[in-house]
Amino acid sequence: MGKNCCGDEPIKSSKSHNHAHDEGAHHPQSSKNHGPNHSHEHDHDRHDGHDHSHGSEEFDLQKEAIPLLVVIVLFLIGSIYNEQLHNTPYALAEYLILIPAYLLSGWNVLMTAGRNILKGRIFDENFLMTIATLGAIAIHQLPEAVGVMLFFKVGELFQDYAVGNSRRSIKAVLEVRPDYANLKVDGVITKTSPDLVQIGDIITVTAGEKIPLDGIVIVGTSQIDTSTLTGESVPRSVGVGDVALAGTINKTGILDIQVTQLFGSSSIAKILDLVENASSKKAETEKLITKFAKLYTPIVVFISLVIAIVPPLLIPKATLAEWVYRALVILVISCPCGLVISIPLGYFGGIGGAAKRGILIKGSTFLDVLNDVRTVVCDKTGTLTKGTFKVTQIVPAQGFSKDELLSIAGHIEAQSTHPIAQSIKEAYKGELDLTKVSHYEEIAGHGIRAMLGDRLTIAGNDRLLHQERIAHDTCKVSGSVVHLAVDTKYAGYIIAADEIKDDAIEAIQNLHKIGIKQVIMLSGDNNGVAADIAGRLGLDSYIAELLPEGKVDAFEKILSKLGKSEKAIYVGDGINDAPVIARADVGIAMGGLGSDAAIETADVVIMNDSPTKIAEVIQIARKTHSIVWQNIIFALSVKAIFLVLGAFGLATMWEAVFADVGVALAAIANATRVLK
Known part of the structure; x- marks a missing residue:
């Protein structure tokens, strides 16, 4: 046996499919289905404070406007002629005009508060609105009670309209459902x-x-x-x-x-399912506000009770009516509806805005995580490159001709689904007589061993040559290579080239522009090919010659070097990347035209396989996060100011209503910006 060009030290193999050249496989089936219930911990509980079903049905402005106009007319009559109505015997006329207006505008709030109390969920914005307005009626401030409910109703309609716009963005995805x-x-x-x-x-x-189908x-x-x-x-x-x-x-x-595929297993069915359930996974910020509202509301109610009861007992000439009124003003100002409406709407808008751009996000929690991403790790084949190979070079050795070498490779590779195998079959124009191929064996991470007629033939990577102790003088070849040997005699090699995606270079540039610290490529390909691709793309680093378990180990090392608050995402395209996609803080899949593995495994699916969408989804997440926190800070600041004014008697209930509704409307308007 002749001398090998390289030592026989063990070398890490390429990808984990059973037939490995120096490149990975793209396989349409996933080894793991964790979809909406995968290893990330999700909170599937909906927010129960705001119990209106906003957006669950198509918003009908005309239907909603008629009762609202009736309320406005009654409210204007009651307000303009308040003094005359108020001074009638027992104020009967005032009650006949304003109580119907109150019930028409506030029925949903009253019923929701009642249902929630029966379920043990007492302290929410509906409860605050109910006790504040009933208290106003009790101290004979009917116009203000109606005004609270009316303006709250107007805010609700704006909210429904905004949610409707968000839902319509996602509905464009749902409309692809075939009817027959x-x-x-x-x-x-x-x-x-x-x-x-x-x-x-x-x-x-x-x-x-x-x-x-x-x-x-x-x-x-x-x-x-x-x-x-x-x-x-x-x-x-x-x-x-x-x-x-x-x-x-x-x-x-x-x-x-x-x-x-049966309809239930088709790509579109999986997309429909993930879009319909996307909002069930709440972001940490959203869960934080839910907890905040549950703690905040009873505190506000207690403070209001203290304001209503204590000053009249301690302050000379202080009247109960005056301090009860101030307490009711505090309750109206304190209503957290601006937060509980606008924050989920902000995340919903982020998911809807991404869906319009062909990016499917499986829950708002991933928008929060994407905001902290500073490292992007990508697979090579199918993610940064097209994964479509073409034979570019045939190099025979030891008396074999090019045609003979291609014929041997074509027969041996005929049963493989690997992209390089497909390219060899396309390059071979002759008839394939598969009856000549017997004892076919795929060697994981290395290649194929089979009998071609009466000759033992192998096709695979350089590691397979060393494993079979076949003498050869060519080890380091730049490109995705298949070495061939017949009866332990080296026959030569075939190179197949993979093309870089058209927008891959732009994608890496965009990631660096938005502040991503490092973009790293993990590949099962040989070091020469990986180095060439990394250099052409402008990547920060790469790790080559990895099995899937090697990819997980490499990704773990990358994670261990990150800062405490920094996150890393992994972008891949199928079964070979599933373990790393599952391990990543956010797994992004190139969904392509129907990769079941991508749709089922990843947290985010890029439907057109475009790597420029990676930077785009991070930007959407950052904008969503920014808008959500703008709403939180704005709402709490305005409420804090008016709470102080209300406690000192400097804010009336009208001002409280405008403060509450104004905050809600401003927050809603701000939240809808993420759709654009």
């Missing part, structure tokens, strides 16, 4: 529900129709609009053998598609 499928059986087409179509069935999709095109060519899934406006050409995904729209020709 044209099932083709023995040439006869029947319109049926997508839920009833089975794997292997044939469906026909005409121009203008939504594709109802995932499948493979078996007849026809067309242009497909994928914008509903990916945000990309440029249609994609498809023909026989290409993948067609549920939710996309057939633009031109007629397609016959063989179904590969």
Whole structure:
């Protein structure tokens, strides 16, 4: 046996699929489904303080405006003629005009407060509003009681309108749900529900129709609009053998598609599920405000009671009516509705704004974490590069010809789904006689061993050559390489090149511009290829020749070097990256056109595979975080000022109402900015 060019020291392998060249596999199935319930700890409890179902139904301004106009008319009559009405016997006319207005404007608040009290949830903004207004009625301040409920109702309508806008942004994603499928059986087409179509069935999709299920095109060519899934406006050409995904729209020709996934398992079904449940995972800030409101409300009620009762007992000439009024003013000012409305709305707007851009975020908690990200770690293939390989060089050795070497590689690689194997099969133009291939064996992290006719043949990386003790004079090759040997005789190697994505360089530049300290690439590829890609992209560093378990170890080391409050995200594209995606503070997946692994495993899914979206989602998270904290600081500051004024009798209930509603409206308006 001749002398090897390298030592026989063990070298870390590339990716973890069973057939490993010097590059990783892109596999459509996930090894782990943690979707909405994965290893991150999520809080699935909805906020129970503000019990209105804002946005759960389509907002109808006309329907809401009619009772509001009635209330306004009655309120104006009661306010303008208050003195005359107030001085009638028993003030009966005043009650007949203003109590209906009070009930029309405040019925939802009163009923919600009652329901919450029965459930043991006493201290919320509905309770504050109820006791404040009933107290005003008790001291015969009916116009002010109606004014509190009226302006609160106006604030609610603005809130509903704002939530409706946010929901419409996400509804654009939900509208891709297909209504029917044209099932083709023995040439006869029947319109049926997508839920009833089975794997292997044939469906026909005409121009203008939504594709109802995932499948493979078996007849026809067309242009497909994928914008509903990916945000990309440029249609994609498809023909026989290409993948067609549920939710996309057939633009031109007629397609016959063989179904590969049941509707419940299709990419669009998973997207619908994650979008519908996205708001169930609350951010830490949101949970903090929920806890704050539960503590804050009973304190406010206690302070109000003290203000109502103690001064009349201790201060000469102080009247009970005066100090009860001040206490009621304190209650109105203290209502935390501006916070409990605008903060969830801010996060909801962030999720909706991202969805409009083809980025699906599985919960507001991830927006908070993304705000603290300073390190971005990326996979190479399918994330920064296209993952589509082409044979660029065939280098035979020891008497083998190029055609012979390609023929050997084509036969041995025929059963592999690895991208490099696919590129070799595409490069080989001859007939493949697979009956010649026997005793096929995939060696994890190394390559393939098989019999080709009566000759023992191996195809794989340099590590496999060393493992099989095959003498060769070429070890370090720049590029994704497949070495071949026949009957322990080195036959040469084939290089396949992977293309960098069109926007990958811009993506790295954008990350650095927004203050990301380091962008690191983890790859199963050999060191030469990884170094070349890292240099061309302008990455801060890279780690090559990693198995999936090696990737987790490498990622752990990166995490150990971060500051206490700094977070790291990992961006990958499938099964080989699932362990690291699960380990990351936020796992981002290139969802592409239907990677089930990406949709199921990651916390954030980039639907068009564009790496520039990484910086974009971080910017959305930062803007959302900024807006939420602006609302918190603004609301608490204004309330603190008016609480002091109210306690000293310098603020009336009218001013309290305007302060409360004004804060809520300003916070809502600010929260909607994140959508733009």
